[in-house]
Amino acid sequence: MGSLAAFLLLLLLVGNFQLSLAAPRPRAPSIQHPPRTPFRLLVANASAVNASPNTPRVNVLVAEPAGAPTVSSPKQNVFAALTTAEAASVVQFLHQDANINLTATANAGPWDNSIASVQTVYPNKALSIDYLDGSGVVPPRYARVSVNVQATEEPYVEHYLVGPLPISNSSTAVPYTSISSQNTSRIRMYTSDFDATSSYAMGQAELISDIIQDLLGAPGANFDWWGTEPLPDSTGRVTQWLEAWAPPSGPFDAQTILPTGLQLKTDITGRDPSKWSFGGWWFNNLFYPSHDAFRSAWNSSGFARPPRMNASDTAWYGTDRVGEQLPFDTIPPPRSVQPKSQRFAVNKEQNYVEWGPFSFFLSFTRDTGFRLFDIRFGTSDDSEKKRIIYELGLDEAVAHYAGIDPVQSSTAYLDSMYGFGSMTLGALPDYDCPRRVFSYATFLDATYHANEVSTTHTNAICLFEADTGYLMQRHSSDTGLSATKNIAFTVRSVSTIGNCESLIDTFDYVFYLDGSIETVVRASGYIQTAAWATTGSESYGYNIHSGLSGSMHDHVLTFKCDVDILGTANSFLKHTLVPAQVTYPWSTEARSTMQLQKETVANEDQGKLNWPDNGSGMFVVANVEKPNAFGESPGFLIKPSRGGAGKYLTVQNSSNLKEAGHFTSNHLFVAQRKDTEPFASHSDNVNDPGNPIVNFNDFFNSESLEQQDLVLWFNLGMSHVPHQGDLPNTVMTTAQSGVVITPHNYLSNDASRRTNQMTRLTFSADTGIVSDVASFGAVALTGSLNLAALQPNLTSYAPDTNVRKFPFNPADATRIRA
Missing domain, CATH: 3.10.450.40 (Nuclear Transport Factor 2; Chain: A,)
Structure with missing residues (x-):
């Protein structure tokens, strides 16, 4: 059996460890915004995070194998994030425009105009495809810039389209109105003072x-x-409503x-x-x-005083180990290793990746974190990989609260404002992701540009291959058994938006050998809570600690998925299992059975969808003009895969989100894809949700969905009514959600048949003796492992690196450790 595996997998244990967020730091004494602030890690005592010197070690027997193979990118990554030099040139260009009247962000006050962020503009799709698929030229490159305009009685945020890049005499800065359904490039802001x-x-x-x-x-x-x-x-x-929050004690950011x-x-x-x-x-x-009214009530004999929490007692909110030690828990847990070289290839210059039958590009922005582009999939039927997804990434995340008090009732976070890219964390080795040791994971840095500083997250994205712990395929009979390992490839990033689990998330895109791609979100961290009142709180959650309500809320995370099946002209099919009464020629009476009802979603008026009840339906993006050999339309099916997939807000017509949250109304949306509708939301919508820059409802205007370039948006998330098990932190066991897209009549057979990682046994039905073991080219393991090298040195965890962009000196940039 040893010859059946190409690599040794002792046991898969992918840890999703989440560190708490640093306590929010106010810009004025004792006042601050909601706690959605950057994370910093300080290790004061290395012995607390590293194995004891007396821990038994296994002797070093072999060196670490070679790392990830490199690969030539077939094309330039036209979706790449702006480089530090590009962002600096954009900032300098805008500072030279007297009409914008900018002040360096580091010196800006409440009555100054300053740059908030600089991000890449993803190129026109048609131009990108011409370049990626043929001999077209590289699409022109542009930046989008957010400027806080505060030198006015009514401050606002203005957005500019700047380019083409590199900056030249032909470059311009114009209001970026084309992506706004309201044809505007600005939105009011109320936080200048x-x-x-x-x-x-x-x-x-x-x-x-x-x-x-x-x-x-x-x-x-x-x-x-x-x-x-x-x-x-x-x-x-x-x-504005403000609440007094007690400062936590010790190292725990539990405010x-x-x-x-x-x-x-x-x-x-x-x-x-x-x-x-x-x-x-x-x-x-x-x-x-x-x-006076408050004082009068306080002085009265009947004034009720709810229980007061003891913020100095860390026993109930600390994240350190407590209680009696678990049996055998001093023994190191199983680890996954890859003793040979990695089985995927990365071009770090272009952020281009190849694994098995897949290839894709990565990009990164301040608002939404990392995205995948030009995902291609190859099978035995194809001489080359074909594009199946043009774009896949997070657009927005909403955390909508409810409660008897004004703060909870009025809270609905639109987290792209805080920025999933700006709040991305470097992956913690051996916890967030497997270690580099024994070539198990490759890490990519990611840079974003905000407040005239370029910040690089070290190890922001990790890529690794692992055995899922369950088989891809298995069949047995009285004379044989066949089984195929389920080896998957994961691209992962971790973002922390505030202390609460809205959001402390791991974002995974998981690729499978059968052609499936799964999008998974997992959450953890300190919840946001409310004080437990003597009356009324029971309608909004549970009393989880003395004086504490587990404030109920919904999480909805909206992902964009631009699927292209054998070209950009596709249709959206709805196939539903329905009960039926059928009289067959061979039956004498009607029989109760079920049939497959096939429909096409004809236009955008029908494009707001929910997953069918009882899992009895299928949604498929298909190319009906290119039927397969059997007359079926090749496509990819999309469906929930785990947890709260298909979450939409319980609160309908939210008083908080107003016109800015229409993408939360359903599980799934399908519309015609347009370059002028790049995102379901906008990072500044939260500034004035009644008058958002992007109103998702405006995307749906009766246009045809039959053999058009289609785009999907699907929602992940969960309804969360915290209970005592959420103290001190929500755990990822249940706080997870996923959607998978998978081939549907797209292939002639199961694509995972191409892998070597399978076996077939032949044995006697009478004696049970195995007479043959087929290994299909799998390579046997050899050598030994340096298990001591698997122990991570967490004191080497790398924080961010910041580079100022204005004034900018590329030869001698000031670098600041965050």
Whole structure:
């Protein structure tokens, strides 16, 4: 049996370890936005994270094998992220434009215009395909730039299209309106006076300092105050709710599970602080419209005081090991190794990857993290790989909360604003991803450009191959048995958006030998909670700790999938199993049975879909003009694969998301693909959700879906009502969701038949004696392993590297360790 495996897999154990986020740091004392801030890792005691010097070691017997093979990219990666030099040239170009009137971001104040981000613009699809498939020229390269325009009484964010790159006399900067369904390149912003509004709120809190000291056990300045983003209400007044959150003790960044339940409202309409006003207090499910009303109630004999949490007691919220040690847990767990060279190839210069029958390019942006482009798949039927997916990537993630208090009820995060690329973490070796040792994983760095600084995440994306732990195929009879290993290839990244599990995510794209591609999201981290009121909280969650409600919420993560089957002209098929009463020629009466009902989704009016009940239907992107040898339309089927796939928001017509969240209304969407509709959302929609730059509803306008260039959006996620098992952190066992696309009448047979990693046994039905073992070219293992080298040195974990872009000196750039 040893000859059946091309590599040794002791046991697959892919760890998804997630580190907690650093506590949010306010820009003004005791005030801050919701805790969605960058992560920093500090290792104070190496012995706490590394094996003891006395841990038994296995003698070194062989050296580490060669690393990943390199491969020539067939074409230039036209989807590549902007280089640091490109981003710097764009920044310098805009600073020379007196009409934009920029101030260097490092020096900008609340009344200055400054650059927020610089990102690549993905090229026109038709031009890209002409280049990738034939002799077309490389498409022109452009950048999109977000500028905070604050030198005005009504600040806004303006977006520019800059190019072509490299910057030359022909380059221009024009308002980027083409991707907006509203034909606009700007959106209002209400956070320019953050420091001033924070100071104003703290001044209001100081007026009841004695009450805060009594109810919370410390002065108001000892707490961090954050809550809702300031937004206009139905009357046009800009209001904000802030809550006092207790600071955690020790190394645990657990502030999101330490709410006090004391919240204040301010009206901060306009930019003149003299015209701002106090709006009221909320405490224990009661609203007090004035300081005097709150004080009067506090002085009354019937004033109710809910339980107060002990934030200094880390026993219940620390993430370190607690309790009695598990049996045998001092023994090292199984590890996966690849003793030979890797079985995939990477061109790091072009971010081009080949594995088995697949190839693809990678890209990376500040808003949405990493994406895959030009995914090709080859089979025995093909002389070369054919494109099956033009683009696959995350567009947006929503975390929508509910509760009796104003902060929870008003919270709906649109996380692309915080940036999945900016919040990407370097993978923690042996936890997030397998180690480099024994060639098991390849790591790619990723760079994004924001606030006139280019930040490189070291080891941001990992690529590795692994045995899934279950077979691809198995069949047995009384005279034989056949089995095929299920070896899969994973591309993984980890992003942390805030302390709560919205979102601390691993994003996986998993490739299988049968041609399937699975998109998987897993979440972990500290939940965002609410204070448990003496009445009313039971309708919004569980009492999970003293004074603590596990605030209920939905997660919806929206992915774009541009499928191309034998060309760009495709149709969307809906095949459903339906009950039927049928009288057959051979039967004397009608029989209860089922039949396959075949429909085509004709136009975009029908393009908002949900997964069929009971799993009794199939959605297929197919090319009906190119039937296979049996008259069937070749295509790829899309369906849920695990967890909460197909999640849509429980809250319909959200009061918080308004016109900015229509992509959360269904499980799956199909529309005509357009270069002017590159994303389902926009990273600045959260600034004014009633008037978003991109309104997803506008994508659906009755256009035909029959033999057109189609694009899908599918939603992953879950409804989360936290329970005591979510303390201290939500675990990935259940917090996961996936969708898979898989060949459907696309191939003449199962594509995994091409692998060598299979066996067929022949044995006697009478004696059971095996007479033959077919190995199909699988190579037997030889040599020994250096098991000691598998132990990771976590003190070598690499933080980000930052390079300033303005002023920029490529020969002597200032590099700052984050």
